[in-house]
Amino acid sequence: MKIFVTGGAGYIGSHVVKLLGEQGHNVLVYDNLSTGHEWAVLAGRLVKGDLSDRQFLRDTLKEYAPDAVMHFAASIQVEESVREPLLYYRNNVINSINLLETLTELKIGYFIYSSTAATYGAPEASPVDEDTPLAPINPYGMTKVMVEAVLRDIAAKGDFRYVALRYFNVAGADREARIGQAYREATHLITRALRTAKGEQEKLLVFGTDYPTVDGTCVRDYIHVEDLASAHLLALMYLREKGASDVMNCGYGHGFSVLDVIRAAKAVTGVDFPVELAGRRPGDPPELVADSSKLKRLTGWSPLYDDLGFIIETAWKWEKKRSAAKD
Ligand code: UDP
DSSP states (O other): OEEEEETTTSHHHHHHHHHHHHTTOEEEEEEOOSSOOGGGOOSSEEEEOOTTOHHHHHHHHHHHOOSEEEEOOOOOOHHHHHHOHHHHIIIIIIHHHHHHHHHHHTTOOEEEEEEEGGGGOSOSSSSBOTTSOOOOSSHHHHHHHHHHHHHHHHHHTSSOEEEEEEEOEEEOOOTTSSSOOOOSSOOSHHHHHHHHHHTSSSOEEEEOSOSSSSSSSOEEOEEEHHHHHHHHHHHHHHHHTTOOOEEEEESOSOOEEHHHHHHHHHHHHOOOOOEEEEOOOTTOOSEEOBOOHHHHHHHOOOOSOOOHHHHHHHHHHHHHHOOGGGO
16 A cells, blocks of 8 residues: 655654555655654655645645555644643644645545544543543643544545544564664653663653552553554554544553553663652643553454563663664
8 A cells, every 4th residue: 555654754653664664565754854863764755844834745645646644743742732832733733634634635535643542631440441531631632632523523524534543651662673762852751761771861750659559650551662553554454444433542451650660671771770759740640551442353453562571672772772863
């Protein structure tokens, strides 16, 4: 298939592009390289373009004429979204609408969307299924709720089908350490722990020790980026086989606390890096664990790397190789 991938030079997008290439698909990556990297595109062709440039977007799509689109390009940092909400609404909502308008006009009708567990806010249930009410607690989560609503309404008109995958905590890297997280400023726990082990960061702060969880720290469902990548391909096959538009959670169904992750990171790296207990980070829900039974049932998804130690090992291999100068 010919697949147009926005944000394909970013962390998750680049792992999906790699897999699409391995499976013989033809890929065109459309990325403004604001946080993505040319070196991360291991398959297909890269076009440097911005979703706000509607003319260029339309020309590129028309010429490439893809069978399907996967849309990863977005701003993804919760804290930044609180500081700069308009930037998030413009980049995540308006630019997605630019893309969707163009797809509708060109009659491109298969769409895989990167959504997030942040749409649920701070859910009471654990694990959460897709019927849990959406109640985001930050602008980032709200931008994803808004685009999901737009998708639902477009799909209701016919001729357009989509799967929105609600990602839980994505981590890990390519097993051969060719690609992985390469953000100048890491905010995610595993990446920060490893950068602390590497000496790039002085100490790791634990944000909050008084949550109503097993050990007082937040619990998350960490999923290996390659298992997440395979979910995208399966979701697309599901749509091609006449599956109906839907929203699907993507996680393993069990959680680890911040302290569990720190223990595992110390074991994998062999470094007893400095850790300091700190106050809560605003906007963090105590526990987010996925019920992904719908994804498994409808697409046959069967994850291969449900092992925190393995996830951290792949991230560590990448982190040791990564050069901050190339972020
Ligand atoms: N966290 C932490 N120290 C850090 C980064 C994250 O204690 O330096 C905690 C964070 O408060 C949350 C969990 O680790 O409870 C996972 O955070 P991350 O940013 O990795 O993902 P999120 O769940 O926010 O998407």
